Amino acid sequence: MALSFEKYLRTQKMPHIWCPGCGHGIVTQAIIRAIDELGLNTEKIAIVSGIGCSSRAPGYLNFDTLHTTHGRAIAFATGIKMARPELKVIVITGDGDAAAIGGNHLIHAARRNIGLTVVCFDNNIYGMTSGQYSPLTPVGSFASTAPYGMLERPFDLCELVVGAGGTFAARSTTYHARHLVNVIKEALTHNGFSFVDALSQCPTYYGRRNKLRTPLDMMNWFRDHAVPVSTWEKMPPEEREGKFPIGVIKKVDAPEFSEVYSGLIEKVRERGDE
Amino acid sequence: MKDAGPKLLQGNEACVEGAIAAGLKFFAGYPITPSTEIAELCALRLPKVGGKFLQMEDEIASMAAVCGASLAGLKSMTATSGPGFSLKQENIGFAVEAEIPCVIVNVQRVGPSTGMPTSPAQGDVLQARWGTHGDHEMVVLCPSSVLEAYTLTVEAFNISETLRTPVILLMDEVVGHLREKVVLPSPQELVVKDRELPAGAKEAYKPYAADQGRIKGVPPLARFGDGYKFHVTGLTHGEDGFPTNSPKVGEKQIVRIWEKIHSRRKELSRVEMLYPEDAEVFVYAYGSTARSAKRAVKEARAQGIRACLIRAMTLWPFIEDVLSDVKKKHPKAVIVPEMNLGQMVRPVKRVIGDACPVIPLNKVAGQLIEPEEILAAIKEAV
Ligand SMILES: Cc1ncc(C[n+]2csc(CCOP(=O)(O)OP(=O)(O)O)c2C)c(N)n1
Numbered sequence: 001m002a003l004s005f006e007k008y009l010r011t012q013k014m015p016h017i018w019c020p021g022c023g024h025g026i027v028t029q030a031i032i033r034a035i036d037e038l039g040l041n042t043e044k045i046a047i048v049s050g051i052g053c054s055s056r057a058p059g060y061l062n063f064d065t066l067h068t069t070h071g072r073a074i075a076f077a078t079g080i081k082m083a084r085p086e087l088k089v090i091v092i093t094g095d096g097d098a099a100a101i102g103g104n105h106l107i108h109a110a111r112r113n114i115g116l117t118v119v120c121f122d123n124n125i126y127g128m129t130s131g132q133y134s135p136l137t138p139v140g141s142f143a144s145t146a147p148y149g150m151l152e153r154p155f156d157l158c159e160l161v162v163g164a165g166g167t168f169a170a171r172s173t174t175y176h177a178r179h180l181v182n183v184i185k186e187a188l189t190h191n192g193f194s195f196v197d198a199l200s201q202c203p204t205y206y207g208r209r210n211k212l213r214t215p216l217d218m219m220n221w222f223r224d225h226a227v228p229v230s231t232w233e234k235m236p237p238e239e240r241e242g243k244f245p246i247g248v249i250k251k252v253d254a255p256e257f258s259e260v261y262s263g264l265i266e267k268v269r270e271r272g273d274e
Numbered sequence: 275m276k277d278a279g280p281k282l283l284q285g286n287e288a289c290v291e292g293a294i295a296a297g298l299k300f301f302a303g304y305p306i307t308p309s310t311e312i313a314e315l316c317a318l319r320l321p322k323v324g325g326k327f328l329q330m331e332d333e334i335a336s337m338a339a340v341c342g343a344s345l346a347g348l349k350s351m352t353a354t355s356g357p358g359f360s361l362k363q364e365n366i367g368f369a370v371e372a373e374i375p376c377v378i379v380n381v382q383r384v385g386p387s388t389g390m391p392t393s394p395a396q397g398d399v400l401q402a403r404w405g406t407h408g409d410h411e412m413v414v415l416c417p418s419s420v421l422e423a424y425t426l427t428v429e430a431f432n433i434s435e436t437l438r439t440p441v442i443l444l445m446d447e448v449v450g451h452l453r454e455k456v457v458l459p460s461p462q463e464l465v466v467k468d469r470e471l472p473a474g475a476k477e478a479y480k481p482y483a484a485d486q487g488r489i490k491g492v493p494p495l496a497r498f499g500d501g502y503k504f505h506v507t508g509l510t511h512g513e514d515g516f517p518t519n520s521p522k523v524g525e526k527q528i529v530r531i532w533e534k535i536h537s538r539r540k541e542l543s544r545v546e547m548l549y550p551e552d553a554e555v556f557v558y559a560y561g562s563t564a565r566s567a568k569r570a571v572k573e574a575r576a577q578g579i580r581a582c583l584i585r586a587m588t589l590w591p592f593i594e595d596v597l598s599d600v601k602k603k604h605p606k607a608v609i610v611p612e613m614n615l616g617q618m619v620r621p622v623k624r625v626i627g628d629a630c631p632v633i634p635l636n637k638v639a640g641q642l643i644e645p646e647e648i649l650a651a652i653k654e655a656v
């Protein structure tokens with residue numbers, strides 16, 4: 001049966017702000033599909049975002065939604081999760097939001113293993129402010145603040161999360177739409193901090209400057225450069241050049257932080273030394 | 275703190291006890307002198323009362339987590355000093371705009387920048403008022419004693435919960451670290467107020483419609499996770515909580531959140547007046563400086579000088595009504611001692627106008643203003 005989006009969308013808030021060909025709608029759709037396929041209770045989901053084109057998604061999603069300040073969504077979400085551990089808390093963020101201004105919150109949430117699912121709409125550019133480079137912009141790419149080409153080296157966000165002690169990290173793209181849904185489903189069922197690097201296209205501010213004129217060119221680029229993790233692991237370094245792995249990159253179990261804290265409360269209260 | 279009777283408490287400790295008595299259930303902070311004891315005591319005390327403590331990665335995150343926890347229904351607080359207070363400003367503005375109840379404690383130390391971490395100052399009184407960008411009102415309370423650190427923290431929560439606004443408790447290092455014998459009010463004596471939850475149908479809930487609740491100008495606030503499915507944003511928004519580009523809708527929202535506090539200036543004003551009746555010289559003081567001012571005014575009275583202390587516990591909204599009354603009494607002078615280069619002297623002057631000299635008495639770099647210095651200023655003024 002085809003999915004009825006009505007239940008999950010605030011259609012009265014449409015049309016959305018995204019440009020034609022933007023990938024953010026595909027990632028938003030993937031989140032909805034994942035929620036629907038898992039049969040999650042929509043009253044027990046909070047969706048939190050920062051600032052950016054991507055961070056506008058919660059406004060269109062019919063849940064408790066919180067659109068915060070630039071880079072801080074994970075910190076706001078941490079407060080919600082601590083206050084009500086029974087909620088599924090999803091963070092929608094951009095690559096600038098998550099990795100530049102909000103990078104510190106990202107690594108610390110990963111380290112704590114607090115039960116948030118962070119989906120980064122990674123278009124490797126600052127969309128909202130019209131095309132400045134982000135910490136994900138590839139070396140040599142053009143951006144409005146990299147008129148001679150990007151000089152800085154980019155992050156690998158999944159590696160960053162794993163390096164910070166993250167217990168779940170995965171990547172997919174808007175080209176791999178079905179795969180993206182599956183990855184988000186896995187992230188949502190992981191008990192602990194989960195991170196999804198969802199590669200998205202910004203034809204307006206990235207594609208046009210970088211010889212990827214149409215949204216389709218950009219999605220085909222994803223198709224041609226993405227490699228399943230299982231293959232990636234067997235590839236020698238020289239073959240990996242210019243490619244990137246998609247799929248679940250890390251998944252390990254560790255105590256989820258809000259549960260750990262609830263356990264502390266129980267222990268302290270049992271002792272009763274008020 | 276179950277047992278009644280006198281206790282020896284520090285200002286910072288009294289603040290935590292007051293917060294817990296007011297129903298604090300979530301604290302997020304980042305250590306910084308001279309506020310650190312507040313975080314440390316919250317870490318110890320909160321789990322015992324079923325509350326939660328988090329040491330976040332910085333002050334920005336702390337303020338953010340506090341907003342998140344409050345939206346999910348918990349009474350929430352953070353505490354900091356100078357540099358950390360600067361970092362919190364953007365998200366304090368978020369709490370203003372999104373109308374999220376929370377309490378922010380700033381135990382002032384000498385600035386600018388890292389300044390003098392262990393020395394007292396009152397240099398953040400204007401930052402507390404205007405630290406975050408955009409037009410807004412701000413409620414700022416300022417204790418002078420350990421007991422007041424307790425009672426004003428309770429008040430801060432009550433105001434923040436009922437008016438759906440952040441409230442700043444502005445201490446200074448002296449009050450924060452001072453140890454005094456106090457008898458805390460019993461739970462029965464304590465008035466604790468909670469935010470108003472929405473009553474009507476969930477689908478019809480408008481998180482920013484001010485005509486739906488009991489408190490004028492203040493919309494009831496649902497909790498995240500209760501099925502209201504509402505939207506909260508820092509963008510200027512309509513009654514439904516969604517962003518607007520309409521100047522008309524926007525102006526209405528901005529004016530309402532300003533008005534809900536501005537229109538209550540009088541009821542928010544907490545002031546102690548000492549010898550107001552026949553006074554001719556007035557001293558406007560707050561925080562630890564008000565302790566010296568009290569000594570000075572008493573001494574002046576003993577010497578036959580008709581002095582009066584106006585001790586402001588509410589710094590903002592400014593206690594205009596009180597100063598207007600003072601103006602009508604044909605004062606000879608109003609003296610304003612502060613541990614800064616003259617911040618509250620300006621609002622005092624704005625009300626007093628040319629009625630009499632408004633005399634600043636200032637010290638920075640961590641030195642307390644001594645009673646003798648204020649007394650000398652009083653004598654000079656008569
Ligand atoms: C504190 C602060 N600094 C800067 C901005 C301006 N700003 C808004 S969105 C944005 C970048 C967003 O880029 P990204 O997170 O990659 O999301 P996208 O728009 O590409 O989806 C910036 C710099 C802001 N709103 N707040």
